[in-house]
Amino acid sequence: MKDYFKYEKKLKYLLKYFILLFISFIAVTCNTGGVIDAPPPFVELTEGPSEGEVLSHDKVIFAWRGNGSDYKFKYRMLSLDSDNFPTVYQDSTSYSDATDVTFSNLDEGKFRFELYAKSNNVEPSSPLVRDFTVDAIKGPSLMFYKTKTVIDFDSTNSVGIWMEDVNGLTGFSIVIAFDKNKVNLVGATKGAFVIQKRFEQIIVPDLNDTTLILKNINATGKIEITSAFLTGLGTLPDKSISGSGKILNLVFRGIAKGTSNIDMTTIDLRDQNGVVIHSNAPKSGILEVQ
16 A cells, blocks of 8 residues: 555656646747747737628728737728729738727728738738728719829829719719819829720810910819710710719829818719709818828
């Protein structure tokens, strides 16, 4: 019986020894990048739209957290077309301690928010993803696309005139106001939606051929444009354009750093019979010169 207790005591001692040895092995391999690595990062959204949610406003807040104090995060926003093909809406940020972000002045359409997290320099192979849709503009109406456009100083960028849920459009006239001390208009081009529908587009005045008209526009900070869509063999049987899409592009140059509001002060939409199409109040835009 005495030998049994001695054996049991030795067995307990050996068991404790191997447990301590195993714990020491894990600690060493974790710290030195050995076979046993740190656990994969875990992150969750604590605030934001639900998957597939349709928002009736153009502002969204995302907040998140990781399951440890050593976490770093980065994110980006993608825009999705009707086939869910993604394009970058906001480039990926750098890793930081930030745990929330607010997006304002979002455009109409479907978006994908991607959140990445890393802990102890371990990063997951795929991000946390949340898809949602912004439907803040109730048509028929016009808006700027993008709502907020960034222009580098002494460089150019374009902002589109977007028709939202307009039926039977064959032409339009608009008056646009901008800050002539921050940006200058340098030209206008046809809208991609018009081209897609195979209509020819007339833009009056022809802003690409005259410096005198552009000089007057940039002296007053006011743009007056009339445009008409012409039918052809490729457009039949359609005699007008319906739906949502870009019907004009305006090209601006940044001349001073700062922000310029851009507003449609007058809108006149016409159908194929020349009858006015009722439209709701347009959404203003922002031009930011960096």
